[in-house]
Amino acid sequence: MSKKEKKPANTPKPRVHKELQGLDITIDQFGEIKSSMNIEKINDFLDKNVDDKKLAERDDYDDMKKGKKKNKKQ
Structure with a gap:
């Protein structure tokens, strides 16, 4: 007998x-994650x-969040 x-x-x-x-995430019987939304949009x-x-x-984390790059002295 199989379990239902x-x-x-x-x-x-x-x-x-x-x-x-509209986001709906499920896991199928093989453990694969299925999403109703593009993973790029979620990221x-x-x-x-x-x-x-x-x-x-990190010291430059705030700049990274804003999208700026810190000028490095050479």
Whole structure:
């Protein structure tokens, strides 16, 4: 006998940022992530709105966030 997966009935959709409206992420039976939105758009959103903890210790991190490059003295 095989086990059948039970789907929860009428589960509400989670709230998302207005830029990510329509985002739906699922994981299929093989562990592959399926998304209803282009990954490039998700990455752009994360770059704009989430600070990178690993880069925060760098001196030029604030300049990098603003899109400026620090002039290096040679």
